[in-house]
Amino acid sequence: MGKFVNKTAYVYNIIPNKNAFAISEDDEAIFIHASAVARDDLQLGQWYVLKCHENVPSTKTKPTDCEWQSIGLVRRVDPPSDRSDEKSEKVPRVGQDSKGSATIPYTSVEERILWLFDQPSHAYAHTGGEIAEKLGIDEVEVNQTLSRMRRDRIIHRASVECGNNTKAASYILWATDDAWFRRN
DSSP: OOOOEEEEEEEEEEOTTSOEEEEETTSOEEEEOHHHHHHHTOOTTOEEEEEEEEOOOOSTTSOTTOSEEEEEEEEEEOOOTTTHHHHHHHSOOOEEOTTSOEEOSOOSHHHHHHHHHHSGGGOSOBOHHHHHHHHTOOHHHHHHHHHHHHHTTSSEEEEEOOSTTOSSOSEEEEESSGGGGSOO
């Protein structure tokens, strides 16, 4: 894992599963696990000195394009006066590629799916195919990730059967809020 270093960083995103992302003064990406976000009460849009180590790719919870992983807060700091506006402009933005698919600053499929459901215009149950199409990701990979997320109790699944003698689901809906499956 290597030695720990302190990095002054701006928290630019906290995703639905409570993991966070920050960008250091040196424009290095920092991943912050949900447990550290909760323990240290990290807030979106704030500057902190974070204790970090090099991020070694291994599990689905550690994005591989983040150079650093924070293990916690050293202290809160005021934004650097000469860089605060410049830093907020460098924060990755959600956009669209030439096909109209969402481009987002997350690396794992799980984070992309959670981001999609977090958007007000997509706060409803989707099929795996719809999710894959909207994010521009292979449908098989999306469905495997959705199954893993269900196992980890991050997402809900509803099997929809069309017909009385159906032995298998006609289609499956996925949602982060089980209320999306209920009729009003």
